[in-house]
Amino acid sequence: xxxxxxxxxxxxxxxxxxxxxxxxxxxxxxxxxxxxxxxxxxxxxxxxxxxxxxxxxxxxxxxxxxxxxxxxxxxxxxxxxxxxxxxxxxxxxxxxxxxxxxxxxxxxxxxxxxxxx
Numbered sequence: 770x771x772x773x774x775x776x777x778x779x780x781x782x783x784x785x786x787x788x789x790x791x792x793x794x795x796x797x798x799x800x801x802x803x804x805x806x807x808x809x810x811x812x813x814x815x816x817x818x819x820x821x822x823x824x825x826x827x828x829x830x831x832x833x834x835x836x837x838x839x840x841x842x843x844x845x846x847x848x849x850x851x852x853x854x855x856x857x858x859x860x861x862x863x864x865x866x867x868x869x870x871x872x873x874x875x876x877x878x879x880x881x882x883x884x885x886x
Contacts, residue, residue, distance in 0.1 A: 808879065815874060822869040829862045 787793040836855045839848055876882055 804880075808881065811874060811879075815872060818869070818871045822866070822871050825862065825866040825869045829859065829866050832859045832862050 787796050832855055836852065836859060839852055839855065
């Protein structure tokens with residue numbers, strides 16, 4: 770009889786799923802909603818990081834393109850100030866690009882291994 774008493778005291782099914790089918794259904798629904806909201810939030814953060822890195826890359830390419838045009842078309846010493854300014858901007862933009870890190874999502878750890886397969 771001790772076994773039955775321990776089983777009745779713990780009630781793992783009721784703790785996990787609720788006292789009725791309806792309550793169990795809504796508990797599962799709520800857990801699933803929380804899980805997918807967390808996944809969507811992480812994916813949104815990933816997309817934002819990729820967008821910021823892309824903008825930093827565009828800035829680097831824009832400045833390096835300007836610098837190439839000035840060096841190719843204009844060989845005047847009058848544009849030395851502009852060249853130096855663009856070179857310093859390019860160094861800052863490359864440093865900014867190096868700081869931008871895009872996180873990688875490990876779908877296996879999140880319980881969603883089928884996402885990238």
